[in-house]
Amino acid sequence: xxxxxxxxxxxxxxxxxxxxxxxxxxxxxxxxxxxxxxxxxxxxxxxxxxxxxxxxxxxxxxxxxxxxxxxxxxxxxxxxxxxxxxxxxxxxxxxxxxxxxxxxxxxxxxxxxxxxxxxxxxxxxxxxxxxxxxxxxxxxxxxxxxxxxxxxxxxxxxxxxxxxxxxxxxxxxxxxxxxxxxxxxxxxxxxxxxxxxxxxxxxxxxxxxxxxxxxxxxxxxxxxxxxxxxxxxxxxxxxxxxxxxxxxxxxxxxxxxxxxxxxxxxxxxxxxxxxxxxxxxxxxxxxxxxxxxxxxxxxxxxxxxxxxxxxxxxxxxxxxxxxxxxxxxxxxxxxxxxxxxxxxxxxxxxxxxxxxxxxxxxxxxxxxxxxxxxxxxxxxxxxxxxxxxxxxxxxxxxxxxxxxxxxxxxxxxxxxxxxxxxxxxxxxxxxxxxxxxxxxxxxxxxxxxxxxxxxxxxxxxxxxxxxxxxx
Amino acid sequence: xxxxxxxxxxxxxxxxxxxxxxxxxxxxxxxxxxxxxxxxxxxxxxxxxxxxxxxxxxxxxxxxxxxxxxxxxxxxxxxxxxxxxxxxxxxxxxxxxxxxxxxxxxxxxxxxxxxxxxxxxxxxxxxxxxxxxxxxxxxxxxxxxxxxxxxxxxxxxxxxxxxxxxxxxxxxxxxxxxxxxxxxxxxxxxxxxxxxxxxxxxxxxxxxxxxxxxxxxxxxxxxxxxxxxxxxxxxxxxxxxxxxxxxxxxxxxxxxxxxxxxxxxxxxxxxxxxxxxxxxxxxxxxxxxxxxxxxxxxxxxxxxxxxxxxxxxxxxxxxxxxxxxxxxxxxxxxxxxxxxxxxxxxxxxxxxxxxxxxxxxxxxxxxxxxxxxxxxxxxxxxxxxxxxxxxxxxxxxxxxxxxxxxxxxxxxxxxxxxxxxxxxxxxxxxxxxxxxxxxxxxxxxxxxxxxxxxxxxxxxxxxxxxxxxxx
Numbered sequence: 001x002x003x004x005x006x007x008x009x010x011x012x013x014x015x016x017x018x019x020x021x022x023x024x025x026x027x028x029x030x031x032x033x034x035x036x037x038x039x040x041x042x043x044x045x046x047x048x049x050x051x052x053x054x055x056x057x058x059x060x061x062x063x064x065x066x067x068x069x070x071x072x073x074x075x076x077x078x079x080x081x082x083x084x085x086x087x088x089x090x091x092x093x094x095x096x097x098x099x100x101x102x103x104x105x106x107x108x109x110x111x112x113x114x115x116x117x118x119x120x121x122x123x124x125x126x127x128x129x130x131x132x133x134x135x136x137x138x139x140x141x142x143x144x145x146x147x148x149x150x151x152x153x154x155x156x157x158x159x160x161x162x163x164x165x166x167x168x169x170x171x172x173x174x175x176x177x178x179x180x181x182x183x184x185x186x187x188x189x190x191x192x193x194x195x196x197x198x199x200x201x202x203x204x205x206x207x208x209x210x211x212x213x214x215x216x217x218x219x220x221x222x223x224x225x226x227x228x229x230x231x232x233x234x235x236x237x238x239x240x241x242x243x244x245x246x247x248x249x250x251x252x253x254x255x256x257x258x259x260x261x262x263x264x265x266x267x268x269x270x271x272x273x274x275x276x277x278x279x280x281x282x283x284x285x286x287x288x289x290x291x292x293x294x295x296x297x298x299x300x301x302x303x304x305x306x307x308x309x310x311x312x313x314x315x316x317x318x319x320x321x322x323x324x325x326x327x328x329x330x331x332x333x334x335x336x337x338x339x340x341x342x343x344x345x346x347x348x349x350x351x352x353x354x355x356x357x358x359x360x361x362x363x364x365x366x367x368x369x370x371x372x373x374x375x376x377x378x379x380x381x382x383x384x385x386x387x388x389x390x391x392x393x394x395x396x397x398x399x400x401x402x403x404x405x406x407x408x409x410x411x412x413x414x415x416x417x418x419x420x421x422x423x424x425x426x427x428x429x430x431x432x433x434x435x436x437x438x439x440x441x442x443x444x445x446x447x448x449x450x451x452x453x454x455x456x457x458x459x460x461x462x463x464x465x466x467x468x469x470x471x
Numbered sequence: 472x473x474x475x476x477x478x479x480x481x482x483x484x485x486x487x488x489x490x491x492x493x494x495x496x497x498x499x500x501x502x503x504x505x506x507x508x509x510x511x512x513x514x515x516x517x518x519x520x521x522x523x524x525x526x527x528x529x530x531x532x533x534x535x536x537x538x539x540x541x542x543x544x545x546x547x548x549x550x551x552x553x554x555x556x557x558x559x560x561x562x563x564x565x566x567x568x569x570x571x572x573x574x575x576x577x578x579x580x581x582x583x584x585x586x587x588x589x590x591x592x593x594x595x596x597x598x599x600x601x602x603x604x605x606x607x608x609x610x611x612x613x614x615x616x617x618x619x620x621x622x623x624x625x626x627x628x629x630x631x632x633x634x635x636x637x638x639x640x641x642x643x644x645x646x647x648x649x650x651x652x653x654x655x656x657x658x659x660x661x662x663x664x665x666x667x668x669x670x671x672x673x674x675x676x677x678x679x680x681x682x683x684x685x686x687x688x689x690x691x692x693x694x695x696x697x698x699x700x701x702x703x704x705x706x707x708x709x710x711x712x713x714x715x716x717x718x719x720x721x722x723x724x725x726x727x728x729x730x731x732x733x734x735x736x737x738x739x740x741x742x743x744x745x746x747x748x749x750x751x752x753x754x755x756x757x758x759x760x761x762x763x764x765x766x767x768x769x770x771x772x773x774x775x776x777x778x779x780x781x782x783x784x785x786x787x788x789x790x791x792x793x794x795x796x797x798x799x800x801x802x803x804x805x806x807x808x809x810x811x812x813x814x815x816x817x818x819x820x821x822x823x824x825x826x827x828x829x830x831x832x833x834x835x836x837x838x839x840x841x842x843x844x845x846x847x848x849x850x851x852x853x854x855x856x857x858x859x860x861x862x863x864x865x866x867x868x869x870x871x872x873x874x875x876x877x878x879x880x881x882x883x884x885x886x887x888x889x890x891x892x893x894x895x896x897x898x899x900x901x902x903x904x905x906x907x908x909x910x911x912x913x914x915x916x917x918x919x920x921x922x923x924x925x926x927x928x929x930x931x932x933x934x935x936x937x938x939x940x941x942x
Contacts, residue, residue: 014597021597028613029590033582036621056618063589063614111504118534119500126485126492142499143534147527150507244715283754360839361832368831369850372843379840 023184024068031062031179035172057165061172066180070259071188071252073180077173078255079137084169087141088162090117091148095158114146121145132251181257188252189262193328195246196271199239199278200325200388206236206285207318207381211311213292214374215303234289239282246275261331267398274391281321281384288377291370298367305359306371309351313378316344317385324392333396333403337389344382351375494655495539502533502650506643528636532643537651541730542659542723544651548644549726550608555640558612559633561588562619566629585617592616603722652728660724660733663717664799667742670710670749671796671859677707677756678789678852682782684763685845686774705760710753717746732802738869745862752792752855759848762841769838776830777842780822784849787815788856795863804867804874808860815853822846 015022035058065076098109124130125138148162180186213233253268320340327334355375360368486493506529536547569580595601596609619633651657684704724739791811798805826846831839 010598011594014599015594018597021594025590025594028593029586032589032613032617033586036585036617037582056622059617059621060614063610063617111508114507115500115504118503119496122499123482123486123492123496126489127481128485139534142503143531146503146507146530146534150530151527355840356835364827368826368839369843369847372840373847376840376844 020184020186021068024186027179027183028062028066030183031066031176032059034179035059035062035175038171039168056168058168058172061169062176065173066176069186069188069191069249069252070177070180071249071255073177074257075133075252075255076136077177079134080140081169081173083137083140084144084166087144088148088166091145092158092162094145094149110149114149117145118142185259187256187259187262188249189256189266189268190260192246192249192253192268192271193262195242195249196275196278197325197329199242199275200321200328202235202239203278203281203285204318204321204325206233206289207314207321209233210288210292210314210318211307214310215307236282236285236289239279240286242275243279246272263400267395270391270395270398274388274395277384277388277391281381281388284377284380284384288374288381291374291377298371299363302359302363302371305354306351309347309354310374310378312347313344313351313382316340316347317381320344320385320389324389327396327401328392331399331401333393333401335393337392341382341386341389344385348379348382491655491657492539495657498650498654499533499537501654502537502647503530505650506530506533506646509642510639527639529639529643532640533647536644537647540657540659540662540720540723541648541651542720542726544648545728546604546723546726547607548648550605551611552640552644554608554611555615555637558615559619559637562616563629563633565616565620581620585620588616589613656730658724658727658730658733659720660727660737660739661731663720663724663739663742664733666713666717666720667746667749668796668800670713670746671792671799673706673710674749674752674756675789675792675796677704677760678785678792680704681759681763681785681789682778685781686778707753707756707760710750711757713746714750717743734871738866741862741866741869745859745866748855748859748862752852752859755848755851755855759845759852762845762848769842770834773830773834773842776825777822780818780825781845781849783818784815784822784853787811787818788852791815791856791860795860798867798872799863802870802872804864804872806864808863812853812857812860815856819850819853822849 039058061077061080065073065080067073067076094110094113098106098113101109121138121142125135130138144165148158148165151158151161209229250268250272253266256262258264258266317340320337323334323337323340327337360371363371510529532548532551536544536551538544538547565581565584569577569584572580592609592613596606601609615636619629619636622629622632680700721739721743724737727733729735729737788811791808794805794808794811798808831842834842
């Protein structure tokens with residue numbers, strides 16, 4: 001009884017996690033009933049005869065082919081249909097050939113055919129490219145070929161058998177695919193898209209909150225609030241393990257027809273590139289996270305001095321990733337992340353100047369390790385963020401996203417806003433209309449590393465609409 | 472033609488990569504021919520009649536169930552057998568129930584049963600635990616239940632149908648399983664074991680070579696030799712991506728009966744724990760690798776001072792992992808990694824003393840970042856190595872590995888060898904018989920960090936047969 005209640009609870013959890021699962025279950029039931037009714041009420045009656053039994057293949061096809069997402073259903077359906085057709089044709093040929101050889105040799109020849117075909121096809125299944133896309137088709141190929149070859153019917157009967165097998169597989173497969181596409185479809189492509197957007201958001205959330213966590217600005221607070229915040233912060237851990245999901249979804253997405261905003265030949269592979277970079281970033285975050293509550297007590301005054309660039313590096317990277325996520329979500333080209341990347345890079349410069357100035361001379365070596373590892377991780381994150389935004393930009397142009405609409409106020413003149421930060425060292429460019437500003441002038445106030453910065457912006461692939469100007 | 476040659480080349484590559492694939496292909500062919508001959512020469516003749524068509528299920532079962540590894544074949548075979556049996560029983564009951572209700576309502580009732588069962592079972596497939604182990608069984612359950620429910624036979628005929636279906640599935644399944652086990656078996660468990668051993672070796676190889684690479688002792692050499700060495704070194708990258716393989720193998724291994732040295736209930740899960748730790752280590756190595764050829768020129772004199780502890784940390788960690796790998800490979804308990812772990816930890820101490828002594832005061836901050844990140848990564852690796860050896864120890868006792876045999880010379884008295892290292896700072900304990908020594912005395916020469924070391928050994932879980940003694 002307790003066990004049963006537990007199962008019900010588990011069922012509710014599974015259903016709530018993704019309500020489309022419940023819908024999918026009903027869809028399978030409906031498809032099965034539809035297809036079986038179709039055959040049940042045929043003139044030759046329920047499956048009592050030879051054709052009837054063959055009609056079982058229709059039900060079987062529905063059960064085996066109907067998968068959760070449209071991509072998976074299509075992939076299995078097409079694999080099954082084509083494999084049945086090809087194997088049927090080959091098996092008919094083999095049968096003809098064998099029947100020419102006389103009554104005694106025929107079964108030996110047929111068995112040899114089956115052996116050779118099965119062994120060869122099984123071996124081909126190990127080819128990486130075949131395994132990735134046609135594994136199921138090869139299985140059905142072996143199956144159909146063996147069944148038709150070894151059936152002892154006469155040739156005309158075999159033709160009937162093959163034909164009815166093909167037609168029933170088609171009926172089952174086509175109804176599965178149609179129901180899968182037209183009744184509350186689950187698109188693997190859409191899922192991949194949403195997964196990437198949500199992963200970008202998660203990483204961005206961590207980076208935007210990192211400053212407050214690291215510098216303990218929120219240490220005093222309700223224990224429950226603190227715990228909830230930490231849980232939210234550690235959601236990035238799901239990004240670390242999303243590779244297999246993403247790979248599977250991308251593999252299915254290429255089977256799907258154009259749908260919604262996704263056109264034909266949508267660059268699904270490019271999603272995996274962005275995801276791989278994002279995972280690199282998440283690995284750095286994972287390392288960074290272990291330093292948030294580290295025991296090394298870095299002297300308060302040094303911490304204070306480093307706070308501003310630290311915060312800015314992580315905050316601006318976070319914002320850049322957030323902009324990339326918005327661009328992806330809305331499926332519009334955007335260059336609003338450039339400004340944040342430039343800001344984060346200039347914070348890197350400031351930090352390196354600070355470090356060069358020798359403020360760390362009094363720090364204990366072990367504290368230094370902790371501190372400098374954090375620096376190096378943040379540096380990595382800034383670099384990876386640039387790569388992520390580049391990759392999203394490539395994705396946007398490969399997928400032919402629309403250009404960003406400049407909604408109400410389209411600024412025709414470059415607009416400049418200058419914010420002098422607290423430390424007095426970091427100049428920070430801010431577009432007047434953060435989302436809509438087309439033209440942005442970055443003014444850098446750092447006064448001692450002009451040359452460094454020059455090197456940096458040249459490798460920056462800055463968009464045309466971002467003008468870099470130095471004081 | 473060119474295409475064909477390419478396919479042949481690909482085939483040769485796939486075959487050479489793992490020759491068991493070729494054997495597997497032949498096994499599938501043989502199983503198929505065996506099972507089909509069995510039915511082909513039955514008194515009721517080749518598959519011309521009702522029973523004959525049912526006999527097709529045997530062939531089908533072979534094609535679908537026969538997988539590469541014994542574990543996969545068993546898992547599918549058992550899933551299929553049990554699901555067919557249970558579904559057959561339930562479907563018979565449903566049929567009985569429906570036939571009581573009269574000619575008109577019967578089909579409606581049957582269809583309702585099918586709908587409800589299919590929808591429910593499809594939903595249950597989403598349960599994580601079901602999905603992991605019984606996904607295929609649930610599929611076959613839906614299939615068999617629907618087929619038997621919807622067949623329009625009378626009850627006695629249905630009993631015949633269900634019986635022959637079950638018996639053919641059994642014949643197909645059992646022959647697949649038997650051939651899979653007794654003809655050149657491929658054990659998923661053995662594969663998992665070998666994979667872990669080889670991954671341990673790869674990581675150990677990197678760590679043992681790291682010193683030479685980092686300190687450029689081998690910079691001048693034939694370009695080809697250098698490249699080959701780098702390729703060997705970067706083999707650790709395969710460890711980063713082995714998670715999905717390991718998970719899949721472990722999932723299959725639990726289905727396998729005892730074989731070779733693997734007993735019943737071999738702790739396969741524990742392999743995943745070791746593998747996870749090893750992957751953490753490989754991630755650190757990946758980061759470390761990027762520093763080997765880094766452009767930061769650390770002053771030669773400082774590099775020289777740090778060389779000894781650096782080399783020792785990585786070399787001794789590498790040796791510890793190598794010992795763990797040997798223990799796993801031979802399936803014998805071992806404690807010979809303890810000594811290497813102690814050595815690597817004492818090198819950590821020496822390094823931290825060195826750093827405290829202020830030798831880094833003149834180093835540029837950016838060089839410092841590179842240098843100290845390396846230190847912090849090596850530190851992590853030493854710590855993870857300890858966890859790995861602990862985890863291998865747990866694995867060894869969970870799997871009831873034999874105790875290490877002390878082959879020829881069993882030392883009854885503790886034997887001590889003392890090697891004073893070049894730097895004059897690191898005392899290094901060496902067992903006289905590196906593999907066979909049961910008793911080892913570690914003598915530490917470091918003269919300024921007794922207290923630190925005390926703290927350290929207490930958390931060291933040192934084995935009873937390692938005696939720590941200080942000068």
